[in-house]
Amino acid sequence: MARLAVLIASALFAASAWAADLTVSGAWIRHLPAGVPAGGFFTVHNLSKQDTALVGASSPDYGMVMIHKTIEEGGVSRMVEGGKIVLPAGGKVAFRPGGYHLMLMHAKHEIKVGTKIPVTLEFAGGQKVTALFEVRGATAR
Numbered sequence: 001m002a003r004l005a006v007l008i009a010s011a012l013f014a015a016s017a018w019a020a021d022l023t024v025s026g027a028w029i030r031h032l033p034a035g036v037p038a039g040g041f042f043t044v045h046n047l048s049k050q051d052t053a054l055v056g057a058s059s060p061d062y063g064m065v066m067i068h069k070t071i072e073e074g075g076v077s078r079m080v081e082g083g084k085i086v087l088p089a090g091g092k093v094a095f096r097p098g099g100y101h102l103m104l105m106h107a108k109h110e111i112k113v114g115t116k117i118p119v120t121l122e123f124a125g126g127q128k129v130t131a132l133f134e135v136r137g138a139t140a141r
């Protein structure tokens with residue numbers, strides 16, 4: 001437990017240290033019932049003068065968070081690993097339904113619509129930004 005507290009403290013410190021350069025807006029989770037993985041959506045802005053890349057994500061409320069991309073092939077949509085998402089200097093990248101999304105898996109407790117879940121985004125070079133994601137229902141777009 002003490003170790004967890006230290007990890008959270010360092011994540012929060014990293015978030016505040018970089019908050020001016022990397023900001024997250026419009027963050028939400030589409031919650032699905034019965035243990036189905038949830039999609040996470042947001043826009044991340046890179047206000048710095050250096051290119052960076054989003055390389056991973058994690059949340060204390062889920063066992064695993066992956067970066068996915070929905071693609072269309074022959075009229076069928078499926079999901080592939082998103083890999084490293086380049087975020088150019090002064091630019092932004094939107095994660096939204098039908099494109100890039102976070103896949104939040106193995107919820108550690110019941111996730112309730114209307115609550116907010118912290119998700120930490122990890123960038124190249126070890127920068128981290130934690131944002132609160134609003135939990136919405138299965139029909140949210």
Ligand SMILES: [Cu+2]
Nearest residue numbers: 068079102103
């Ligand atoms: Cu997915």
